[in-house]
Amino acid sequence: MAQTTFDYQAPASGGEQSISLRQVTKRFGDLTALKDINIDFVPRKINVLLGLSGSGKSTLLRHINGLQLPTEGEVITLGTEVHRAGQKKLRHLRRDVGMIFQHFHLVESMSVLENVCTGKLGSLRGPRLGLFSYPRAVREQAMEQLARVGLADKAFNRADALSGGQMQRVAIARALIQEPQVLLADEPVAALDPVSSATVMDLISRIAKEDNLTVVCSLHQVELALEFSDRIIGLRGGEVVLDRDSRTLSLDEAHTIYSAVAKVGENELEQEASALAAAPQA
C-alpha cells in the first residue's frame, strides 16, 4: 500500500472527551463497510475523515453515537461503551454528542426557532409539538444559539425559506443547544456551493475553539480538510490508509496522498455505496 502514512501520535486513551474505536468491523450482509478500524480521536480538536463517497466515512461517524453498532470490536465514546449500551444509555450519551448532516435534516415546514428547540428534546421530558410546548428558557437558549450562527433575524421564518448554507447553520445551532462535548459532522458541506461551504466550515471551526468541542467531520475536499482540520484520517474501502497531523502536510503532499486515498476500484465503490444504502436505520 503505497503512500500510506501514520505519523500521528495518538494521546493515551481514556482521557476526557475521548473517542476510541478498537478493532471495529462493520458488515452489511456480505459487504464489509469497515475493516478492523483502530482510532483514538484527538479531544478538543477537529478530526477530519477524508475519503470518497462509499469509503466508510459515514458509517464510521455513525458508530461514534451508536446510530450504527459494530459487527465486531469496541466503540467507547465519552466513557460510554457504545457497542454494548442499551437504548437508555445511548440516549444519555447522545445528549452530549451533537450531529449535523449533509442534507441538514430540518423539518422544513417548521419555524427556524422550533427546529433549534428540537435539539434540546434529549434533555426534556415527554414529547413536544409546537414552539410554545418548549419552556421559555429553552426558547431563549435557542435564540442565543441562532445569534451565534448569525441567524437571529430568521428565527420566525419557516426553515424552507432559507438557503442551503443558512439551513446548515440552523442545524449547527440545533446541535449547539444540546451543549455537547462532541460534534459529529457528516459531509456538512457536500450539498453547498463553495462560498457557503467555507462559511459553514469556518463557523464549525470557530465554535469548536470557543466551546472546546471534539469535532469529527467527514469531507471529500482536500483543500477544506487541510484548511480546517488538526488531523486528517484517510479512508478507503473501509480501511484507514492515512493518519496525519494536518500542520505537517503541504497541499501538494495532500493531493498526492488523496490520489492514493481515491484510488478505488469502480466495483469496490459501487459495493460500498450499496452497502451504505442497505444500512438499516438504528
Added chain:
Amino acid sequence: MTLTAPAPAPRSTAGRTELPPRPAPNPHTIVVWVIMLGLLAGGVWSMIDLGVTPEKVFGQFANAGDFLSRTLPLDFPEFGELMSMTVETLAIVLLATAFSVFVSLPLAVLAAANTTTGPFARFSSRVIIMFCRAVPDIVFAVILFRLFGLGALVGILAMGLSSIGMVGKLYADAIEEIDKGPSEAIQAAGGGRWQWILSTVIPQIMPQIIATGLHRFDINLRASVILGYVGVGGIGYYLAGALNTMQWQRGMALALVVLVLCIVVELIAGVIRMAIMGRGKGGFIGLLNSISDGWVTRPVDTHSPQRLGSGRVRVSPPWDGARIARTLSIGTLLVLIALAVLVTDLTQANFGRAVENFFPTMGQFFPPSGGGNYWDFFWPSVVETVQMGLAATLLGVVLAIPVGSLAARNVAPSAAVATGFRVFIVVVRGIPELILAIILLVIVGFGPVPGVLALGFGAIGLLSKLVADSIEETDVRVQDAVRAGGANRAQVYFAATLRQTAPAMIAHVMYQLDVNIRASTLLGIVGAGGVGYWLLQAHRLQQFDVLALLIINILVVVLIVEGLALYMRKVIR
C-alpha cells in the same frame, strides 16, 4: 423453447420458418379475465333480474309528473326547527370526524413502517384500520345503540369508527412518505421515540392531516342522512320520518337542505384547502399581513436576538398575518368542537354503563341465527344487494367511460369539450348519491331500480374522473404512432388509448364495485330493498340474533369484494 443454430435469415414471407411458440399466458392473467367476464355477466344478469331495463325505467319515469304534484310545494320546517336540526347534523359530523382524526393518528403511527414500535403493533393496528373500513357505519350504529341507547353519541362513534378505515390508512401512507432525515437528527440528539414522532413526523404530515380531515367531513356529512333511519338525530332523522310517513313535500324539502349543505361545505373546504396549499401573498392572510405591518417589527441584527421592552429575549413569533390566521383557525376549531359537545349533550352520556353492559349486550348477538328464515328471506336479500352493486357498476362503467374519455384533454375533440365534461363531473360529484336515491325512490317507488340508477349516475362523479385522469396520463406517442399508420379517430381510441389504460381501468372499476356494494347495503335502508331492509327491520324489532347474522353476511360480501380487488390489482399492476 429450443434455439436452433444457425438461425435462418429473416424472410418477409411467412410459413418457411416456424413461428416461435406463443408464451403460455400467466395463469393469474387468465383468472383476472375470468373474474372480469364473470362480473360483466353478473352485471347483465342483475340488470335484467332487477328490472333495470330501458322500457321499464322509462315506464316508471312516466310517473315523474305525478311526482311533482306529490312533492310541490316543498314543505320546509319553520326556520328555528330547521336550524336546530342542521346544527345537530353538523355537530355530529364534526365530532365524528374529529374523533376519527384523533384515533387515526396513533393508529397510523403504529401502522406505518417507519414509526411502528414492532411487528405486532403494526399488524394489530393494520387489522383495526381494515376492520373499521370493512364495517359500514350503519352496522356500527345498530350495535352501539344497544350500548348507549338513543342519542347523538351513537352517530358520532359509528361514523367516527367507520371513518378510521379511510383516515387511518391515508395517514399511515403519508407517514411512510415523509423525509426521515429530521427524525434521525432528533434520534442522534438523544430524543426518544415519541419525541421524534411528535416533533418531526406530525409536523411533516400536518397538511395531509387537515386535508384528509376535511375530505372525511364531507363524506360523513353525506353519510349522516342514513343514520337518521336508525335513530341518530339531525336532518336525517326528520327526513327518514317524513319519508316513512309519506310526507313527500317535507321529505323533498329536507333532501334539498342536505344538498345545499353539502355544496356549502364543499365550497368552504375548497377555500381552506387553497389556504393550506397556496401560501401566497394574496387572500385572507395577505389582508391580515397588510394590517399587521403596522405593529410587526423584525429583528435587524443577525448576531443578537431581538429584545422586548422588558429587556427579555423575544421568543414568540410576531403577530403577523400567518400567526393571526393560525391562531384564529385553531381557536375556531376548538370553539366549534366545544359547541358541538354542548349541542349533542355528550356530557350526559353514560360511558360507565356502556362499559358495564358491553359483554351482556354482545352476548345478545350470539349465537347469530336467522330463525329458520335465512334461505327464504335473508339470503335472497344478500343476493339482491350484490345484484344492485353489480348492476350499478355496469351502468356506471357504461356511463363513465364515454364521459371520462371526453373529459380527457388528449381524447376530447376540443379543449372546450374536455373542460365542459370536467365541470359536469364536478357538479355530479357534488350531488350526494343518497339524496339522489331518495329522490328517485320517491319518483319511481320503492325497490332496487332507483338505487341502481342513483349509484350508476353517481359513478359519473367518481369513475369518470379516475378514467379521465388515467387517460390523460397515457403515452401520447403511441396514439401518434397508430394515427400515423392511417387509423381513424375511433381506431386510435380503442387500439392505443383504451388499451394503455386497461390496467388502471380495471383497478378503478373494482374500486367502484367495492364502493357500490357498500352503498347498496345502505340504500336498502332507505327503501331500495336488499339486505339493508332486513337490517333495519331486525334493528327495529330488536332481533339481535338476526342482526348478527346479517352483519356477518355483509362483512363476508365486503371482504370478498375487497379480496378480489386486491388480488386483481396485484396481478395487473
